[in-house]
Amino acid sequence: MNCRELTASVTAYLDGELDDAEASACRGHLRTCPACRTLAADEAAVRDGLADLERVEPPAALWSAISARLGEAEIADSQRAPAARWWSRLVARVRPVLVPVGLTASACAIAIIVVQVRRSPAREPLPIVVPAMQEVARPSVRIALRDASDELADEQRRIDDKFRDTAADLLELARGEIAHASPGQARQFALEVARHEKAVLYAPAGRERERAWHVLTAYLETVAIGDRLALGGDR
């Protein structure tokens, strides 16, 4: 007998319900196992405590109701098919064995799966949450350490963007004027715009490019307001 078997039998042992052979085996295990002795002592103390409680007489109707339910169950059992009764007996007998066997089998299956996953050379990387959170945290650190030289470069980009937006708006306005101009004036306008845009494109960043932007936008403004001189002749 081992500890698990004794745990299952200790109540019956204390109640004197085991046969001689099983009771002897229990006694033998309790002699050699301090933990099970403690368990049996605790169980005996609970039983003694319960025995000291004042007996309570149940109401007379309680037993009548229980007897009636038992009778219904026995009648139902008597009406079941022989095969069903046999199956119930078998389940009742093998249940104490099946539960530990099932647990062991489940543990073995999990262990096999884990070993297979670890041995698989082509396994996909599992989604990892923590590194992703670390990646999220990094940009805030970079923002905090953003240098003034980066911000100066940003300012240059802002200037270019604003000039570009302004030129786009002015170009629309100027095209509205050019729609009423002669073909020669329209051709002259296209050439001038291309020349100024090229100057912006090739100017180095900084003062040179900003001045090129100013020249382009000033020309477009002049055309947009309908200046005849800017269009290369009287309209």
Add this chain to the structure above:
Amino acid sequence: MKALLAAALLMVASAASGARADDGTARDGDGEVVEHAQLTVLPQGVAIGAVVIENLMGDLRIEGHDGDTVSIIVVKHAPDPGTLKRLRVTAVSDPDGKVRLATLLNPGASAALHTVRMDLTILVPRNARIEGRVGSGRLEVRNVDAGADLDAGAGQILVRNVAGVVQARSLDGSQRFEEVFGSLESHAVDADVAIDTVRGATLTAQVYQGDIDGQRVSSRQVRMTAVRGDIRLDAEPQAGGAMMITSLRGNVDVRLRGGVGTAVQARAGGTLTMPDGATSAGERAADRWVDAQFGPRRSRASVRIESRFGDLAFSLAQ
């Protein structure tokens, strides 16, 4: 041959306030480190005829003086001494008499732009031509006689008591000119331009989005244009001179004074207001231009005023 003078002539001047460290720096009440320094550039054989300055790190103030040297007063602000050392001023003197100054931010430990600053005050020979550029700082030029060529991004441009040709460009920084005696050319993309007391051969003020306000303008050729902004002008036309004042989508208000006769052409998409007493006036129905003449016929100034989609008011001061 260019001579790098900055290192040799850098002198630490006085610290403004607070506890002063041995290295010439001081901490102000906000805990930032402030350094005041002065740099003097001497003429190298020939007189200094031009000064080119670029400061993208703060304000730039240029003032003419009677001497022949260029003095640079630098005030640096930084959160710590290490960052302060990154802020540099370079000065290069060309053999043709041009001095080039620039502020630099050397590589180093990161510091946010709003925590670092360099403000420069430059004293230049009064007859030196000025070229100045700032980013978002203020650019101010005073008391020089050889004109100025100025660029700003978001920074304000202020010019006061300057003779010679003045050119100014800004993206979205406002411009103000007071007492300019010479030709003036101003271009602002998204900002206002204010002009007060300008006298010269030409005055050109061009704005894409913003207002132009001119007071006491007496240049011979005046041209003001705004695409999306109003124009107000109080001017004294010159005999034989010309004015062209045009706004595409804003209002125009022109007031002329003085005894010079004027031939006015005006047109407005909205309300057009003209003074009484014109010797002859007529409306050309085809293009809605209104012609009017005022004052003596001799050497009349030509005035052309237009607001394509706004109101226009023209008046004569008594």
